[in-house]
Amino acid sequence: MTTSDSTTSDATLRDGRVRAERYNPGAIEPRWQARWAELRMYDTDLEDDSRPRFYVLTMYPYPSGALHIGHWYVKTPTDAIARYRRMHGDNVFFPIGFDAYGLPAENAAIKNGINPREWTMANLEKMRGQLRSMGASFAWDSEVVTCEPEFYVWNQWLFLQFLQAGLAYRAVSPVDWCPNDGTLAREQVEGTDRRCWRCGAKVEKRELAQWYFRTTNYADELLDFTGIDWPEPIRRMQTNWIGRSSGAEIVFETAPSAHHAGGQELRVFTTRPDTLYGATFMVLAPEHPLVKELTAPDRKADVEAYVRATEEKTEVDRLSTDREKTGVPIGADAINPINGARIPIFVADYVLGSYGTGAIMAVPAHDERDFAFATKYGLPIVRVIMPRDGDPDEVLTEAFVHKAADEAPADDRTHGFLEDIALINKGTDAARELVMVNSGPWDGKPAIEAWGGIVEALEARGKGRNAVTYRLRDWLVSRQRYWGTPIPVIHCPTDGPVPVPESDLPVLLPDEVDYRGSGENPLNRDEAFLNVTCPQCGGPAKRETDTLDTFIDSSWYWFRYLSPHKADGPVDTEMVRMWSPVDQYTGGAEHAVMHLLYSRFFTKAMRDLGLVTESEPFRKLFNQGQILGADGERMSKSRGNVQDPDELVARYGADAVRLFLMFMGPWDQGGPWSPTGIGGVAKFLNRVWAIATDPNGTESGDGAVAVTGDNERPVRDALRAAAHRTLRDVTEDYESFRWNTMIAKLMELSNTLFRYRGTDAVELPEWDEAVSLLLLMLAPAAPHITEELWARRLEARGEPWESIHVQRWPDYDERAVVEQTREIPIQVNGKLRDKVTVPTGISEIELEQMAMARDKVAAAIGDAEVARVIHAGGGRLVNIVLRR
């Protein structure tokens, strides 16, 4: 391949010299992109068993219309990882695809009357081109597009398997409902004021029959991150989201009264069974199923009014923590199973229907919320735990909250509460100093003993047991939307919901849509889609019109990359076995409790269905930061602060944009977008170009002297030292994705080489080696310019072309990096006074003498007495300490 034709922009200067060819990314980049595609250089032979496999994955984009700079920010450094691994000889798989189902397509359809499929496909085609303009080494032959039947049929198939395995079920329950977007998963409701994650509208509650996936089955396993290397904040967020609390379920019974026979069981969950004697009332959530039944006739009006008021109350009001507690008595009592005490029952909205059993035993002495409620309504407060030397009659002014588990080692805590009985034995002495009071036989005993002892006592009588509760809910997967995977279910008037037989899959999503300008699911009006016969009885039935949450697609798409067109199953189990888990995943932290948790759930569920062998999807995860708009706000079309990468690419080239994004700062940090500074990396690339194409150029630095016989050796050593030290340090930076310092070091090397430009040094083999190393080190980050310069080097030597991207990553030479001399800072009393340059092997005594002999050092010491001299860090620094 000839390389020196199209980029030439030679100009003859007035003095007759020919100006060297300038770096012209606009000419180079598309040419190499086409060449790589033509050679299918990045398609992966998945069967290749001869090399180590490395699966690099970046979160697939939603085809929203156009790439923005944020896509570049995550994808181009990920490409550098892929290219770097390839240079280590790995068989790298770096696929790409599109998360093609989702709301924006429908919103566009409603607004502009465009068919969602056409809209999506047009965007997708445009974005394919943009993705290619990155010069990323994607394995395009493995592309997955989730709105294609060959993909979503397996969503349906998996749904049926889940159904059969009891991992999917249908239930009527209050769901989060967005007026624009319909049903939302709990994770898709954001903020205290509960807004839709997509459109920002206020989310309401609605009672609907919906499909769920049983994520809670895996709650405990999802808490276990063994074997995966994920950022601590993500693990924390998931752990908190799952919210495991260990405690006890205790059975209260209603007391007989004028209107009620009593004996009705009321179960509560508590993390503090040790406080059972201090329970002075009970609270039911307004949604609690027994509220109606237990309410006394004379309390009915009040209770109903309260329950209705709760329903009407906005979620903002209900959930704000600092709101005053409210509630009403229902006119019934309960019996405390431990001591037979009769305590009143209230309904109050500070108890949530959706957590635990929807009912609590209230222990005002030891719970802040219960304390506030009891104080407000004048209910008794009975202290049951106090310090060993405390006064049992002391009046509490606030709840005495002391979680025994706080005394246990932090590692053993789950959510700050007692993990299990075994933990009690780990309680420290401080915990043992908290003793029971007002608790019958337990008085005087340490609270941490009562914790388990009381549960045991209850258990013996069938009134309680150890129990674990999670904040995690099952995953609501139904969406009242058109543009998604149809749920493969048929509703029959006689047989109820009936799964579509596997042989009838896929249930194709009809392409013709009639929106009539409303947001209502058009499937509800599609008679051909709707009317079917029941697979069981053959009678007329209706198809389910809800579609699956698009997060289902992203919960297993990376498995599908390994066999995107496989027609007889969702995954190729053998390929998955070879390639799983993904070695390196990159994407945004905003998916912490959604995609990244769902993916773990799916992997475990698919494992239990025998489809995959691994339990975790992604071995290593890196969360890059987010690029904000110049205004510091999230980039969005509506704010008008979106940066279009195409403009930058047109002006500076893809390599410069890639480098600039990497150079901005630490990758996990992100930050507001500002194009100031992109000129700096462009200048760097220009210099690299000048160094490689025109070493004799004159517009160079003047730091280096001409090479003569006298100084040839030091120049050679200096060139080698610069190149090999850079290689040593840059390799480390690549390994830990520290792009900004990696590029800074390459800039330093190029600055060094630039200073030698135009001198005889460029005739030395060490110069050639340094230039070669510079290109190799830069290749993963700036693939086009390095490929071009590499090709020219080969051409100049008459060697056949071979891509720089298949070269081996070089090893640095230990001998080259050894320092002959070293500059040692000399401190007096910790203040820098001078520096001395000494041979590296110098003894401490000699160094000390040299240091003392320096004028500045002597002046700083004056006539004070030297107390001692510190030689720090293996001769890195000398500190002379004076006697005071």
Place this chain on the structure above:
RNA sequence: GCCGAGGUGGCGGAACCGGCAGACGCGGCGGUCUUAAACACCGCUGGGGGCGACCCCGUUCGGGUUCAAAUCCCGACCUCGGCACCA
């Protein structure tokens, strides 16, 4: 309120283990080249003082440990992200 990340020049950031604070780049100032501008190239650029060799101050703030602290400890303050009556 709870959990997490962070606070270093005019700006983005570097300093990984306590050991020369400010690498690298942007911006700014001065200069070379040019009719001019752009490009390119060279020099200076944390603050203050001094003619000067140099000196003092300086990593959000206040304490502490240490020969030595941006780095470790204690206590504040501020910014960002997540969760939010979870019994």
